[in-house]
Each structure stands twice: as structure tokens, then as C-alpha cells.
Amino acid sequence: MMNPSETPKPLVLVVDDYQDAREMYAEYLEFSGFRVAEAKNGQEALDKAFELRPDIILMDLSLPIMDGWEATRRLKGDDRTRAIPVVALTGHAMTGQSDEAKGAGCDSFVTKPCLPDALVDEVRRVLATHGGASAR
Amino acid sequence: MVPPTALPTPTPEPDVEARLALAEHLLACDEPRLCAQHVVAWLTRERPSDIAAWLVRDSGTGRWVCLAARNLSEAQRGALAFQPDETSHPLAEALTQGAPCFFAAPRAPLPAVGCIAVPLGRPGAPAAGLLLLSADGPTLTPDAAWVSAHVGPRLAAMLPTERREVAGGELLRRIIDTVADPVLLTDLEGRPHIANTRAEVLLVAGPDASEGRRRATELNRQVFSSALASFASGDTSTVRRREVPLVDPVEGIDLLFEVVSTPVLEPDGRESLVSVLRNVTDLGRATQALGESYRRLRDTEREARSERHRLDRVLDSVPDPIILSDPAGGMVMMNGPAEKLFATHPDSGEAVIRRLRSNNASFSSFLANLLDAEGRPRWRGQLGLVDPATGATLPMEAVASKVLGDSGELTGIVTLFHDRSEALEKARLLERVKEGSVHLEARVQAATAELAEQNEMLRRQAIQVEQASAAKSQFLANMSHEFRTPLNAILGYTNMLLQGVSGELNPSQKRNLTRIDSNGRHLLEVINEILDITRIEAGRMPLNLSDFGIPELLQEVMAEMDPIIARSKLTVSAHLGPRVPAVYSDRQKVKQIVLNLLSNALKFTHEGSVQVQAEYVAATSTLTISVTDTGIGIDPANQEKIFEDFQQVDSSPTRAYGGTGLGLSICRRLAAMLGGRVTLQSTQGEGSTFTLHFPRRARRA
Numbered sequence: 001m002m003n004p005s006e007t008p009k010p011l012v013l014v015v016d017d018y019q020d021a022r023e024m025y026a027e028y029l030e031f032s033g034f035r036v037a038e039a040k041n042g043q044e045a046l047d048k049a050f051e052l053r054p055d056i057i058l059m060d061l062s063l064p065i066m067d068g069w070e071a072t073r074r075l076k077g078d079d080r081t082r083a084i085p086v087v088a089l090t091g092h093a094m095t096g097q098s099d100e101a102k103g104a105g106c107d108s109f110v111t112k113p114c115l116p117d118a119l120v121d122e123v124r125r126v127l128a129t130h131g132g133a134s135a136r
Numbered sequence: 137m138v139p140p141t142a143l144p145t146p147t148p149e150p151d152v153e154a155r156l157a158l159a160e161h162l163l164a165c166d167e168p169r170l171c172a173q174h175v176v177a178w179l180t181r182e183r184p185s186d187i188a189a190w191l192v193r194d195s196g197t198g199r200w201v202c203l204a205a206r207n208l209s210e211a212q213r214g215a216l217a218f219q220p221d222e223t224s225h226p227l228a229e230a231l232t233q234g235a236p237c238f239f240a241a242p243r244a245p246l247p248a249v250g251c252i253a254v255p256l257g258r259p260g261a262p263a264a265g266l267l268l269l270s271a272d273g274p275t276l277t278p279d280a281a282w283v284s285a286h287v288g289p290r291l292a293a294m295l296p297t298e299r300r301e302v303a304g305g306e307l308l309r310r311i312i313d314t315v316a317d318p319v320l321l322t323d324l325e326g327r328p329h330i331a332n333t334r335a336e337v338l339l340v341a342g343p344d345a346s347e348g349r350r351r352a353t354e355l356n357r358q359v360f361s362s363a364l365a366s367f368a369s370g371d372t373s374t375v376r377r378r379e380v381p382l383v384d385p386v387e388g389i390d391l392l393f394e395v396v397s398t399p400v401l402e403p404d405g406r407e408s409l410v411s412v413l414r415n416v417t418d419l420g421r422a423t424q425a426l427g428e429s430y431r432r433l434r435d436t437e438r439e440a441r442s443e444r445h446r447l448d449r450v451l452d453s454v455p456d457p458i459i460l461s462d463p464a465g466g467m468v469m470m471n472g473p474a475e476k477l478f479a480t481h482p483d484s485g486e487a488v489i490r491r492l493r494s495n496n497a498s499f500s501s502f503l504a505n506l507l508d509a510e511g512r513p514r515w516r517g518q519l520g521l522v523d524p525a526t527g528a529t530l531p532m533e534a535v536a537s538k539v540l541g542d543s544g545e546l547t548g549i550v551t552l553f554h555d556r557s558e559a560l561e562k563a564r565l566l567e568r569v570k571e572g573s574v575h576l577e578a579r580v581q582a583a584t585a586e587l588a589e590q591n592e593m594l595r596r597q598a599i600q601v602e603q604a605s606a607a608k609s610q611f612l613a614n615m616s617h618e619f620r621t622p623l624n625a626i627l628g629y630t631n632m633l634l635q636g637v638s639g640e641l642n643p644s645q646k647r648n649l650t651r652i653d654s655n656g657r658h659l660l661e662v663i664n665e666i667l668d669i670t671r672i673e674a675g676r677m678p679l680n681l682s683d684f685g686i687p688e689l690l691q692e693v694m695a696e697m698d699p700i701i702a703r704s705k706l707t708v709s710a711h712l713g714p715r716v717p718a719v720y721s722d723r724q725k726v727k728q729i730v731l732n733l734l735s736n737a738l739k740f741t742h743e744g745s746v747q748v749q750a751e752y753v754a755a756t757s758t759l760t761i762s763v764t765d766t767g768i769g770i771d772p773a774n775q776e777k778i779f780e781d782f783q784q785v786d787s788s789p790t791r792a793y794g795g796t797g798l799g800l801s802i803c804r805r806l807a808a809m810l811g812g813r814v815t816l817q818s819t820q821g822e823g824s825t826f827t828l829h830f831p832r833r834a835r836r837a
Contacts, residue, residue: 020625024632031637091617113624113660115631 011035013054015045017063028116042066049081060089076105085130172204180206187247187270215245227253238274254284262404318413326361338382352385392420457553463546465503491524506536513538531556609674616667627656665798672805681834684723686716686750693730700738706746713751719759721834725806732799733763733826741767762827769820779804810834
């Protein structure tokens, strides 16, 4: 499905159990020129990540089945996905969630509520920091 | 022989001076012969040729001899001697006459014509001497008469000392020597005439006696003489007794004699004393010892009496009644307090006597307990006595103790009483106090139990409150999360629409979406602040301490507020004081507080300026960041209120200024977390200064 001759659009995996938010971010990311894959929980996120090898993952932390922290830990523990940057979407930092997120291996975190354009800005920034990600 | 005639008045006056001289001379003279010589010399002093002779009877031979003479040869003197029974002898004749005889004619052996012979001695007594004088007539010269009257007896008295005379002969002497007690015949002055051997031992020292013995006898003589002399002063006719202390000259020990003196008349008419001395030394000692014993007995008796007296006083001083009874139970002695209870007085009334009898009966039956109990030394018991005066009952405790003699026999009983009224009253009071204390204790226990129950209730309530508070915090946290999830979508889609994701919007659509957006943001702000307070209250707001610089922080604050500042017409500036150091604190919280204060200042200031000033107070190591505005200011009455939750000065539903009213409340809580505070100075209508004070180095809570 990827066309090597075209400039590949970065693939963003959006993981959120709240459909409205997930689709909102997905729509705005596509509007902003990204390819988007979606996952509803931690387990699905792992499956999609191994399958699609996204360029970046937006990970909501409170998720059913497997929460965002556990999923991030597993992604970072696997050679196939270790290099993929993970941006954590946290609720209002209740008990130092940002620290916990970093401990789990998150590369960045964004506090919700987060407006779509602010989120896209952060995605772009992280991708730029991790340079060369788009080469994959 | 011519009887002497009465003496004519002498022509010359008597020579008083000469007589006194002779008298003195004779008084000083003890020796008869010397005295006699003096006298004859004195009598012939005016007519030296006169003859004078003094004759005395020789005690050994009984012959009268010449003792002293004047103008007589030895032969003439010798011729004068005669035997009393020689009647032819003129002097013997004169002696028989017992009166002066004048011999006018010469008559052998008288030496010359004209002599007068004068017998000397006491009137009526045999003559002790004879004076022969030459004379012109039968009349004596005044001097001769004076001598015969006064000197004669004295000379006569002196004679016996010349030699011891054994009256009645050897037999008598032997008889008196066998008497064991000293016997003496003495003259009135105590000079011994006759003394038996025992008396001699005491009073006479032989020529070969030792000095000590001589002194002892001398002393004895003096004592004896003075004793007799005192007899002489009284009536001499009766027997006298007297005790005389003498010294045993041989042994040197003190002796006591009883002297019995009887006056006798010697044949020559002289008065003498027969003294019998009885050795009463032992008797004296015995008497003395007896006296001593008697005195001691008296002392002992007196002591015993004073002892008894003292005992009485001691007993009387004891406030408790004491009775001493004889073995039969009869009262022997009692002290004052006992008397009040048991002793009747003559003036006691009938009621008093009845009560006294009752007391005595009680006491008797009490004593019977002890007397009946063989071998028990004491008996203790209670007695109900009656106060004789008032009739009030006296509860008594009594202890009766046997008093035993040396051989263990019962000699008496001592009973001590003790009034128990006071003790019983005390016991009663104590009982009441105890009762009261038991009540009190019960009440205290009840109160304590109640208190414990209430404490437990309070504790449970506290737990419940705490749990409720935790639940509330959790609920609010959850709520805010639940609020934000949909709010996130609302704000997100609004944002997307405004950005034209779904195509271009007409102005009306755009304006409406903008209102949705601003209301959504306000709602979000409220939710966030509620969540902050909830977290602080729940203790779930972490303190993240780090080193940071104030200048950078201020720049950030100013940058973040820049859009709002740009929209306002205010002059906003930030100043840094001198030597503001880097600090160690929670950067996020400091920033949040400053942002909030600055945001408020901008909100409530319509014109003028807003200044942010950072200073370091070295004295207290404290940083201050103040925000000063020229806004509406705050009424002093409201200056405290605005720090409370959900409070603004204008809290009406249609208040002019936006905001949740939670900002300052959060600022104050956050400042407290940093160890600091937020203060306010404000004048209504002129402006306000809010200042954050916090320590340069925060301490972890």
C-alpha cells in the first residue's frame, strides 16, 4: 500500500478508548497531512504497532484491557518497536502521571484536554527530534 | 590576950595605888611562896624594920611552918613552926581563936614585943594561913586588915597546889583509883585537888611526858576548867551535867565525857567540886548515828512525800481519767479527771449522785472482768459512762492493769480511761467522707466512661469525616476527569471547526463557535482549579523542589501573559531587585502563584500600570515577588475574605469580573506549601499590592 516513489506520510497510531476524542485527533491529523491508525486499548495498540510499525504513537494512559503504561513498557521492551517515539496523553496530572509516563518509556507527554492543533504541533516536534523516522 | 578591937579610922588615907599594885602582883602570881614573900614585903614597905611572917600548914606533916618572913633570922623562923595541938604555942592559940590576937608581952617563941597574929582564910572555915606582924596595939593597920580580908583567902586557896593532899589517906585514894571513870575534886576554877589515876591520865602530864601529851593534857585542863567555870556562874548547889569533849593524851583520839559535878565544901570551908566523868564517846557516836539515821529517814520520808506529790501532779496533768484500786477493787487514788466521773462531793445534787453511782457500778463490773480472769495481766474493754454534770453518755475505752508486788502478788490495779467520743465522731465523719468519696468515684467513673464513649464516637466521626473527605476528594477528582473528557472533545471540535477543517465558516458561525470556545475554556479553568484545591486538601499535591533563577521565571510569566498584556492598555513591567539569588523551591508553584497574581492585577486594573517586583530579604533569607496595580483596590473589610474559596468582592451572580474566585485561595495554599505566604496591601480606588513571600530554600514537608 505504501508507494515508495511518493514522499511517505508519517503514520501516527492514535490509541484512545474514547471514540470521539480518538476520531477527532485522527481527523485532524489526517487534515494536517498524516496517515493515521487507531487502537481502542493497550493490547490493540501493541498488535497494531507490531503490524504497522507506525512512525509515532499517541498513547492515552488510562485504557481498558491493558493500560497505556503497560503497553508502552512492552513496546519499549521489544526490539521491533523500541525506536518508535511514544507521546503520552495524560489526564490532568493527578499523581505525578507525567513522571510515571516517562518511567514507562514515554518520550513526551501531553496533558489533556489538548486542542488538536496543539497535539499536531507536539507530534511534529517529537518527529523532528527523532529525525529520520520518516525514512522507514 | 586582948581581943581585937574595931579598927579605928586610919589617919592616913589608904594607899589605893599600892593596894592595886599588890593585887595585880598577886593575880599574876601562881606560886604561894612568892605570893607570901610579896605580901610580907608589901606590908613592911613603909616601916622596913617591922617584922612580918606568913605561916601555912604543911600538907605533909600537918605542921605549921613559915612560908615567908621579913626581918627574921632562920632560927627565928624555925622557932615559929608549931603543931596545931601545941596549945602552949601562942600561934596555936591564935589559930584556935580564929581571930587576930595581940601579944603585948614578950612570949616565946615570938621574936619581939608587940605582935599580932591574924588567921587567914574564909570566914567560918579553918584557917589556911597565919600572918604575924609586929604591932603597937591590938588594932591592925589598915593595910594589914585589907590583906587579911582579901589576900588571905586567895593565898589560902593557892596552897593545895603546892602539894597533892590525900584527904582521907591512902585507902581513899586507892578506892577512887579503882573507879573506872575519871573522878576529880577541883576548886571552882577547875584546878584539881584530888584526881584518880584515870583523871590524871587525862589532865596531868608527868615530868617525863612527851610534848604532845603535855599539850593534850593542857588542852583538856582548859576545856574542863571552862566547863566547870560555866557551872560556877549558875546555882552551885545542885548537881550539874555537861558533855565535855576531851582528847585521849595517849591515843590522841577524841573522847566525849559526860561530866557530873557536885559542889562540896572542903573542911577548910572552901567550895569545891567533885566531878565524875563518864566516857560517853561511844554513846555520842551512837547518838550521832541515830540522829543521822533519823535525819535520813526524815529526808527519805520527805522525798517519798514529794515523790507522791509529783506523782499526784503527773496523774492530774493527764487528761484521761486514771484510777488506782486495791486488790479488792476499792478505789485508792484517782486523778482529777477520774474524780469528775467517780467522786461524790458534799454539794452534789441527787441526779449527779445517781450518775456517779452508775459510773461506779460500771467500773466495778469492769474491774470484775480482770479480777475474775486468772493470770491475765490486763483487761481492755468498752465502758458506757455518764457525764455526772450533764448526763451525756461518754463512750469510754478502759485498760485495767494489775500491779504486782515483788513476789508476784497482786498489790493493786491501775485503770486508764480514754474518752472515745471524739474518736467515734471522727470515725463517723470518716465514714461519711468515705461514702461521699464512693459516690464521687462512681460519678467520676460514670463521667469517665461517658467521656470515653464520646471520644470513641468522636474518633469514629473523625474517621468518617476523613473517609468522607477522601471520598469527596476522589469524587471531585473523578468528576473533573469525567468533566474534562467531554470538554476535551467539545473544545477540540470547536477548535477544528474554527480552523476550517470542515470548510470555511461565515462570520456568524465563526462568532458563535468562538463563544462556545471561550465558555468551554472558562469551564475548563474552573474544573482545573477545583481539582487543584482538592488535591492540595487531599495532600496529593506533590512538591517538586529544584534550583532555579527568578529572572528566567519572570520572563516566562511575562511571555505567557503577553497576549493579555498586549490586549490591555496598561503599562506592565517587571523589575529585579539587587542581589536576588537563585532559589531552591517548587518552580511550577511559584510560577503558578505569580501568574495568578498578575492575571488578577490585569483583570482588575482598567488604566495605569502593573508592576512585578522581585526582591531578596537577606535578613530572613526570604524572596518576595510583588504585583502592584493601580486598579480598583480592595475594601479593608474584604481583604481577608478574598483569600477564601469561591470568594470575590462581588459575589453576585451577575458579577462584573470573571474568574472562579478560587485563584487567591489556591495561591495562599500553594504559598503555604512552599513555607511562605501571600500578603495584601490595598487602598480602595487606588490599587493593590499582592506579595508572595517564600524562603530561599524550601524544606521538604
